[in-house]
Amino acid sequence: xxxxxxxQKKSLGELVQKLTAAGNRVLAPVRSGxxxxxxxxxxxxxxxxxxxxxxxxxxxxVFPRYEPMLRFTLAGKDVSAEEIAPESxxxxxxxxxxxxxxxxxxxxxxxxxxxxxxxxxxKLAKLTVIGLSCTKGDAYCFCTSVGGGPGDTRGSDILLTPxxxxxxxxxxxxxxxxxxxxxxxTLFANANGQAKDRVLAKIAPRFTAKKIAExxxxxxxxxxxxxxxxxxxxxxxxxxxxxxxxxxxxxxxERDRYGGVRMRCWDSCGFxxxxxxASGHNPRAVQSERWRxxxxxxxxxxxxxxxxxxxxxxxxxxxxxxVDMNLGEHVGALAEAKA
Amino acid sequence: MExxxxxxxxxxESGAVKVVIGYGAGSDPQRVRALxxxxxxxVGQLVWDHRCRQxxxxxxxxxxxxxxxxxxxxxxxxxxxxxxxxxxxxxxANDSIxxxxxxxxxxxxxxxxFAAIEEHLAALPRGLTPEQQQExxxxxxxxxxxxxxxxxxxxxxxxxxxxxxxxxxxCYCHRCITDxxxxxWIPIASDPLGNLEWNVVRAMHLAGRCVDCxxxxxxxxxxxxxxxxxxxxxxxxxxxxxxxxGYSPRKEYALSSFKPDxxxxxxx
Numbered sequence: 258x259x260x261x262x263x264x265q266k267k268s269l270g271e272l273v274q275k276l277t278a279a280g281n282r283v284l285a286p287v288r289s290g291x292x293x294x295x296x297x298x299x300x301x302x303x304x305x306x307x308x309x310x311x312x313x314x315x316x317x318x319v320f321p322r323y324e325p326m327l328r329f330t331l332a333g334k335d336v337s338a339e340e341i342a343p344e345s346x347x348x349x350x351x352x353x354x355x356x357x358x359x360x361x362x363x364x365x366x367x368x369x370x371x372x373x374x375x376x377x378x379x380k381l382a383k384l385t386v387i388g389l390s391c392t393k394g395d396a397y398c399f400c401t402s403v404g405g406g407p408g409d410t411r412g413s414d415i416l417l418t419p420x421x422x423x424x425x426x427x428x429x430x431x432x433x434x435x436x437x438x439x440x441x442x443t444l445f446a447n448a449n450g451q452a453k454d455r456v457l458a459k460i461a462p463r464f465t466a467k468k469i470a471e472x473x474x475x476x477x478x479x480x481x482x483x484x485x486x487x488x489x490x491x492x493x494x495x496x497x498x499x500x501x502x503x504x505x506x507x508x509x510x511e512r513d514r515y516g517g518v519r520m521r522c523w524d525s526c527g528f529x530x531x532x533x534x535a536s537g538h539n540p541r542a543v544q545s546e547r548w549r550x551x552x553x554x555x556x557x558x559x560x561x562x563x564x565x566x567x568x569x570x571x572x573x574x575x576x577x578x579x580v581d582m583n584l585g586e587h588v589g590a591l592a593e594a595k596a
Numbered sequence: 597m598e599x600x601x602x603x604x605x606x607x608x609e610s611g612a613v614k615v616v617i618g619y620g621a622g623s624d625p626q627r628v629r630a631l632x633x634x635x636x637x638x639v640g641q642l643v644w645d646h647r648c649r650q651x652x653x654x655x656x657x658x659x660x661x662x663x664x665x666x667x668x669x670x671x672x673x674x675x676x677x678x679x680x681x682x683x684x685x686x687x688x689a690n691d692s693i694x695x696x697x698x699x700x701x702x703x704x705x706x707x708x709x710f711a712a713i714e715e716h717l718a719a720l721p722r723g724l725t726p727e728q729q730q731e732x733x734x735x736x737x738x739x740x741x742x743x744x745x746x747x748x749x750x751x752x753x754x755x756x757x758x759x760x761x762x763x764x765x766x767c768y769c770h771r772c773i774t775d776x777x778x779x780x781w782i783p784i785a786s787d788p789l790g791n792l793e794w795n796v797v798r799a800m801h802l803a804g805r806c807v808d809c810x811x812x813x814x815x816x817x818x819x820x821x822x823x824x825x826x827x828x829x830x831x832x833x834x835x836x837x838x839x840x841x842g843y844s845p846r847k848e849y850a851l852s853s854f855k856p857d858x859x860x861x862x863x864x
Binding site for chain 2: 289290291292312313322323395396397484487488489491492493494495497498499509510511512520522523525528530542543544545575577579580581583586
């Protein structure tokens with residue numbers, strides 16, 4: 258049972274200041290033109306407070322879009338390499354919705370399933386998530402189809418729910434959450450059993466993750482089903498790069514004749530290059546096979562192998578897609594498709 | 597819209613084409629999405645209005661789409677210009693596809709030969725709108741520092757998802773220079789240098805070829821005004837070399853041809 262507190266909205270500035278003074282980097286949604294992303298803030302003035310979803314997810318806090326791993330120098334036949342220590346500052350992520358908070362469980366399952374990950378894990382260990390419940394959604398939201406919800410506490414260390422224009426209900430969920438309260442104890446007043454459900458957005462489920470996972474293996478060979486859905490896909494990496502759970506990366510050397518840097522960068526299964534062999538053969542030669550891979554990976558392979566869904570229903574991929582590929586709609590259609 | 601649906605039905609029923617690529621309803625009322633009508637009973641879903649901006653010529657080069665067979669494409673003027681540019685760059689055979697151009701009075705011009713497309717385009721207004729000119733002038737009047745700050749802020753948001761490249765019908769290289777790593781021409785990271793190089797190199801490859809359809813900027817999830825960069829270079833290519841891409845199937849490429857009377861004003 259979580260502890261419930263009341264946090265006044267006007268205290269956010271003080272909270273950010275105290276968190277910063279305690280050595281934390283605070284990331285919060287900042288608006289830039291029509292785009293919203295999680296950026297470092299030192300005062301709440303720039304923090305956007307009225308948004309359904311940020312354009313970019315918060316995953317860069319633990320999985321940056323590029324990350325140097327080692328530096329090397331080349332002199333004749335001599336190679337010397339020097340490791341670049343992974344950067345991991347204590348970070349408080351303010352304002353991700355419950356879908357984003359839930360995404361860290363998927364990322365963790367991927368990055369730690371085997372040998373662990375020296376770049377991801379220290380960042381996650383130092384990450385505190387102050388989630389924000391949703392009071393509104395849009396046609397692209399489908400968290401309730403993938404096991405989440407607009408007031409879901411999973412993944413948050415503290416979950417804030419705006420009860421009215423002035424105050425948040427703060428559910429203190431973990432030790433990391435209690436540590437935040439300890440930094441600014443005077444800002445968190447005791448709550449008297451306020452219910453959050455009445456303010457939460459209503460998101461109607463479109464399908465169930467269980468049904469999808471059961472049906473997908475039989476749909477795999479139905480080429481026409483995947484082709485029909487993906488004819489308009491142009492094969493960019495937009496969906497993967499705005500996705501909070503997409504975790505594919507490519508390790509590349511950026512070098513000249515004297516040396517260079519080895520780094521890992523986001524990659525996307527939407528690109529033809531993703532699976533292109535050195536021989537020239539490409540096992541996923543056409544876009545419909547890449548679209549199938551994207552759906553299978555998120556809704557079949559990951560649940561089967563790692564016990565987590567590869568989708569949290571945030572809808573970013575569909576809002577940002579240049580050609581209106583709509584994941585919630587298409588996966589819903591697959592649930593009904595003839596196998 | 598009815599004229600478009602009737603024509604599409606005719607083409608599919610007669611077997612003249614296997615697919616009509618047009619626009620249909622999208623996820624929300626602000627959006628439309630590309631519709632691939634393969635049977636006559638799908639043509640009722642075709643729509644045509646101001647939301648139909650995506651340059652559908654980009655699908656001509658997608659293997660899944662090519663495999664469907666002979667296609668008809670609903671075309672706005674920039675789509676027709678793309679076809680002309682394909683012709684000029686020897687990327688498309690004459691009479692190989694059907695273009696359905698919607699005229700101002702709602703009628704459909706069915707165009708198949710390069711000559712017919714050229715003639716159709718010749719009757720349409722050319723050049724930038726006064727608003728587009730002003731937008732470009734504003735950037736050119738900036739000081740170097742202001743311009744650097746403007747473009748750094750724009751391309752600084754790039755996440756290298758390459759949606760601009762994927763949406764652009766004239767980015768058709770089988771192996772894009774950014775995917776080449778022996779040598780690594782363009783820095784891999786989407787850091788300030790990598791982003792700047794990617795966006796500038798892409799713009800340079802389109803200078804004098806870009807038909808200004810705007811699909812790159814429409815596609816960008818970060819709202820980067822790549823269209824401005826391409827339009828600036830397009831205006832430059834026109835002023836310096838008289839390049840007006842996409843109006844003739846025979847035009848040579850300004851940046852790879854030298855003429856003794858080139859102005860060369862940029863060489864000081």
